Amino acid sequence: MPKTNEEVEELLGEWAELQQITGRDPYRVRAYEKAARSIGGYSKDLRELDDKGILAIPNVGKNMLGRIREYLDTGTMHELEDLREMVPAGMRELLRIPGLGPKKAILVYEQLGVTNLAELAAAAEANKLRDIKGLGAKTEESLLRGIRNYTAQEERIMVDQALQAADRIIATLSETCTFDEIAYAGSLRRMRETIGDIDILVAASEAEPIMDAFASMARVREVKAKGATKTTIVTRQGLQVDLRVVPYEAWGAALVYFTGSKAHNIKVREIAVKKGLKLSEYGLFHAKDGSIIAARTEEEVYEALGLPWIPPTMREDRGEVEAALAGTLPTPVDMTRDAVLEQRKKLKTLQKRYPKMTILHGCELNIAKDGTVDYDPEFLAGFDVLVASVHSYFRLSAEEQTARLIAAIENPLVNVIGHPSGRMIGRRPPIDMDFGAVCAAAIRTGTALEVNSFPDRLDLRDDHVRWAVEAGVTLSVDTDAHAPKHMDNIRFGIATAQRGWATKADVLNTRALKQLQEFVARKRKHA
DNA sequence: GCCGTTTTCGGCCCGACTGTTTTCAGTCG
Structure with a gap:
């Protein structure tokens, strides 16, 4: 990937975060994120493209073109510089805390003057967060846990370690539960080089016994969330594992959804919307009457959208959907x-x-x-x-x-x-x-x-x-x-x-x- | 901010879960 593209990706990503913190329109924020990703994953060097070539990059319009040109000419984007001046330097880091998004970041800034992680931790420890309208004692506790985990540097782990951990969990569940299908999904299935958390997907007629077995595994340190079909735990090694149980009939749609990447999912769902359809983890449906079109296998879901099956390792919204639509998706090496x-x-x-x-x-x-x-x-x-x-x-x-x-x-x-x-x-x-x-x-x-x-x-x-x-x-x-x-x-x-x-x-x-x-x-x- | 074979304006993916609320906002993936 060309170095300039990576630099622009980084800057536009930062810009998107700063806009989140200043409460900008979420759709505008997303437009920056999309443009950043498109540029980062683009195979041609920005420096070698003319204006027309740059505008041909998906999600890059006239405004983005102007900023890119400014960066190529001067090495900076002055509007971004201005925004940096406005937002305290430590604010971006707040968004790294699980459970703390832009809305709560703004809230603690406006109510308590919190501008960085240390101040947030101090405010939480002094029980000041629970007095803010809209927050409460539980939010305070959960944020405090989130800060501790974050500062303990629970890093992403190597893909082979993640695979081992996933295999062990699948083996445990296989010994104790009845189900139709089980697989790991998420970034592990996409085989990213490092893995932040593990996603396990199960097809079964009854979710509850599987959720219970999952939450009570010996290696569980903390149950972060437990609902009817979804449970999140943290292992003793500090690894977050999500379990989702879906009906057998929806296995393929759920696998697409749970494998991601998020950006790939959004792109695929946009195609569905344009066809008058709706795609969720439960299947591909007609938007009008809700009747089902495909759900049982990934192949059926992609096919119904006019796409060939896309290998999980390519699902990063780096042009694979466009290539699939155009019929130019390469068959990747099979080692x-x-x-x-x-x-x-x-x-x-x-x-x-x-x-x-x-x-x-x-x-x-x-x-x-x-x-x-x-x-x-x-x-x-x-x-x-x-x-x-x-x-x-x-x-x-x-x-x-x-x-x-x-x-x-x-x-x-x-x-x-x-x-x-x-x-x-x-x-x-x-x-x-x-x-x-x-x-x-x-x-x-x-x-x-x-x-x-x-x-x-x-x-x-x-x-x-x-x-x-x-x-x-x-x-x-x-x-x-x-x-x-x-x-x-x-x-x-x-x-x-x-x-x-x-x-x-x-x-x-x-x-x-x-x-x-x-x-x-x-x-x-x-x- | 981007986008378009119904659109140059009015949309923008979808659902689960939590916590703080009395019906929903925020966050996450």
Whole structure:
């Protein structure tokens, strides 16, 4: 990003804040914020643009052009300088305190003469804030907490730390609650380089038990807010985590909303408004009669607005919406392929070191709603064996699920269907499907069905195993290990296979290497 | 202050939660 653009972004941002504090029209303030962001994210250097070029930047009009020109010529913006003179230097910092916006900042300035953080803290500690009309004891306490947190420098954390924390919270909730979907959203999903707070989104029919479980986690230090569908906590490490529970039907709209960025959301909602629609976390609706258009998935919401699905990592209102509208949104790099090839290289090295052992390179693929899997056939052919599994869309009709699974089974490169029913014991029911038809397709195509050994899956379960064995399906008893210690789970998978009367002959991974390779090769001949 | 295929004037995203109020303003994301 050109340096000049960053400088102008910073100045216009400061200008917007100073105007907030002086009580200017909020729409004007927003116009400055929007212009600042547009300029900051613009790929061309302001210094190399003529007037027409500068006016082509979104949210930059004649007034902004004048200020930009003044800055480029003189290195200052005189109106901003004047505004700085008018506003005490410490006032901007007040806005950094959570719960303190421009209105309260003006109030404490006018009533108590507070012009900086230290004075605000002193006033709060002397219980002077509670006497101001419109504020109260609770506001005073909450601001005092906010000041302490702020001065304790609860900084943004690194993205990998945030991811770890989010994963732990999701694991805790998964152990104790029933829900349909769970995901982290916010700046973490956008993978910003640092994360201020973590957003967790859950789809469930009942919010209350999840809110309760969330608020009572061992790592919670403080519950900042707790309502019907939204709870905010602060962890012992000082990390703020927001939880929002939405209906399953609104998952996609909620994910868009909760992922942000805020600026991206505003831009997308403006498109909705122009089309006579209304977009909220509950869905995309007709503005007139409130009838729903899309909400279940992100793809459906974007599509209904005339946009392709925009990757979360690009949702910063840096021109991605305009590019999406124009059909010029690039498909960003997907490092996954490189990582896969890197892994294959490592395996080759290991193979050389252990020549007596044959190392196979496998991969678990995701089965999409329509039964397709990740990657193109050419790339997939580079693996020795492939598992494909369902990880989403658990509520499709029996017809849709059956067709979806059969489509994956008929893929010549797919050798095993992982955890075919998708159930999580005590947490998620199995998907609805015609198991007989799935078995028939597996036999016809030479595809194995998995007996997943994870204690909370055991999928296929025992009676399905027995049915499959009697039909003549080949099984694959797998650990689904995500760590070495999970290898021990194999005993549960074997026991489940035994309970379904499976013999050694029914199980693919009891066979000799050559037989396994033949199993794969036979199916690939049909590719 | 910016913007426009209903507009050059009159709009400007939307809803949850809190606290201080007796129906709503402020803040947040």
